[in-house]
Amino acid sequence: MYVKVFIIILCKSASRIETNFAEAIKTEHGEEVKKSDIRWVLTVPAIWSDPAKLFMREAAEKAGIEKDQLFLALEPEAASIYCKEQAIRKEDQDGGAILRRFDPGEQYMVLDLGGGTVDITVNEVCSDGKLKETYAASGGPWGGTTVNEAFRKSIEDTVGKDHFSECILKDQNGWIDFEKEFETEKRKFYPCDNVTHKLHLPNYFVQTPSLQLAEKFKAKHGNALKVKENYLVIHSSKMEQYFDTAIDKIKDHISNLLQRKELSKLSSIMLVGGFAESRVVQEKIKTYFKTKTVFVPPEASVSVLKGSVMFGHNPNIIAERISPWTYGVHTRKAFNKNIHDIKRKQTMAGKEYVNNAFDKYLGIGESVAVGRRSLGHIYNVINPKDHIVYWKVYRTEKMDPLYCDENGVYFLGSLEIELPRNEEEKKWRLELHMTCRGTELEASVSDADTQEQFKRLKFDFLRSEYGLYSNIVSE
Ligand SMILES: Nc1ncnc2c1ncn2[C@@H]1O[C@H](COP(=O)(O)OP(=O)(O)OP(=O)(O)O)[C@@H](O)[C@H]1O
Ligand SMILES: [Mg+2]
Known part of the structure; x- marks a missing residue:
């Protein structure tokens, strides 16, 4: 029997994981697993840039994972795939409550509330049950650690910067235990419980009476945050304040998104990720967005993991x-006095050109069918003796930039191909296509006359050896 194993990774050694997996499958199911049976799914935050994603791909390949067996999944999208299969509470025609999955045409938002970041996607269910992204992924640094940072900051502000640094330096273990205790209390916290939270103070604080800790806390926080014997006692009102920054930022961001006309059909908000386990986060989002069904699926903290496995089974x-950006390539174009700046006009071999022209492929906010090639653009190779041809890829938030060197247009990387040695000095006409492949952008080049596809040498988002010029010109 053919066994497929999908693994979510963050690893140094792929082969060690493969070996362990193969052994585990053999023991449990008696099946042999070949290396080629394994499909790896590497999850990345959706708001990461293309170079950051490519960096992860390269790192995974260096760890020994075969290129064709590796898929990159966007974390909130993986969570969304998992959420789509969840039955959520809805009203039936008579106003009663039923549990149903999303129907075709329904839109829902997934908030992946992690430690560092909050990653947000909006999906709509298509008639064939697949998903389409309705609005480009967004988010920000408002994850669960924001609460810990607010706590830390309030201690620092009360004891003073110097004593605070000294405590961390001189009593590292004490400080780590203190933070761990806070993390436990943070996870238990629910404002309605109206309880206090007691943490053992680090030894440095206890053994330095000259700090006058109790007095300092009383003066600054009253009963909300006080020192009692060897403990710091946090009242639930104070604990709630620590959550406020993150929750307010999340609420504001969702409110802004909901103003957009693309999201007018949105019915539900799903909360996933570790921070979504927090009861205070759940309650506040539910209270704020009363007109939407706010739902926390079971095992919210592992929905990215489970969704990634589902994505691995069905990457389509x-x-x-x-498209989160407008993408284009650098080329030289025939000068057009109606659109181009006259100061940029150059004359070569009797023809008028503009250099540094932006040749657009995808527009920002444009809906792109996964796997469908863009229209091809044709380029001539300037020097027939060149057998390495390269395109420089740029991205921007502008819809229709004219030049690659205008403000707000950024170099992304270069694509390089190798042509067969050109003995007869053939005039090459090359056709370039861009294709949205899963979570990554793919470029392909063919001979425009024969349609023969060229092997891609490199699509390098991380560095480029090329300067300002191109060795191609738009036809
Ligand atoms: N019950 C809970 N109450 C409050 N916070 C919680 C609870 N359970 C987990 N968290 C918080 O969730 C965060 C971790 O979430 P998660 O495991 O999804 O993060 P991550 O995926 O590692 O981070 P990121 O997505 O930012 O890379 C931590 O800040 C943790 O304190
Ligand atoms: Mg996460």
Whole structure:
């Protein structure tokens, strides 16, 4: 029997994981697993840039994972795939409550509330059950650690910067235990419980009476945060304040998103990720967005993991994506006095050109069918003796930039191909296509006359050896 194993990774040694997995499958199911049976799914935050994603791909390949067996999944999208299969509470025609999955045409938002970041995607269920992205992924640094940072800051502000640094330096273990205790209390916290939370103070604080800790806390926080014997006692009102920054930022961001006309059909908000386990986060989001069904699926903290496995089984489940940027390549174009700046006009061999022209492929906010090639653009190779041809890829938030060197247009990386040695000095006409492949952008080049596809040498988002010029010109 053919066994497929999907593994979510963050690893140094792929082969060690493969070996352990193969052994585990053999013991449990008696099946042999070949290396080629394994499909790896590497999850990345959706708001990461293309170079950051490529960096992860390269790192995974260096760890020994075969290129064709590796898929990159966007974390909130993986969570969304998992959420789509969840039955959520809805009203039936008579106003009663029923449990149903999302129907085709329904839109829902997934908030992946992690430690560092909050990653947000909006999906709509297509008639064939696949998902389309309705609005480009967004988010920000408002995850669960924001609460810990607010706590830390209030201690620092009360004891003073110097004593605070000294405590961390001189009593590292004490401080780590203190933070761990806070983490436990943070996870238990629910404002309605109206309880206090007691943490053992680090020894440095206890053994330095000259700090006058009790007095300092009383003066600054009254009963909300006080020192009692060897403990710091946090009242639930104070604990709630520590959550406020993160929750307010999340609420504001969702409110802004809900103003957009693309999201007018949105019915539900799903909360996943570790921070979504927090009862105070759940309650506040539910209270604020009363007109939407706010739902926390079971095992919210592992929905990215479970959704990634589902994505590994069916990478085509996301059928349409929204382009987060306008993408184009650097080329030389025929000068057009109606659109181009006259100061940029150059004359070469009797023809008028503009250099540094931006040749657009995808527009920001454009809906792109996954796996469907863009229209091809044709380029001539300037020097027939060149057998390495390269394109420089740029991205921008502008819809229709004219030049690659205008403000707000950024270099992304270069694509390089190798042409067969050109003995007869053939005039090459090359056709370039861009394709949205899963979570990554793919470029392909063919001979425009024969349609022969060239092997891609490199699509390098991380560095470029090329300067300002191109060795191609738009036809
Ligand atoms: N019951 C809970 N109450 C409050 N916070 C919680 C609870 N359970 C987990 N968290 C918080 O969730 C966060 C971790 O979530 P998660 O495991 O999804 O993060 P991550 O995926 O590692 O981070 P990121 O997505 O930012 O890379 C931590 O800040 C943790 O304190
Ligand atoms: Mg996460």
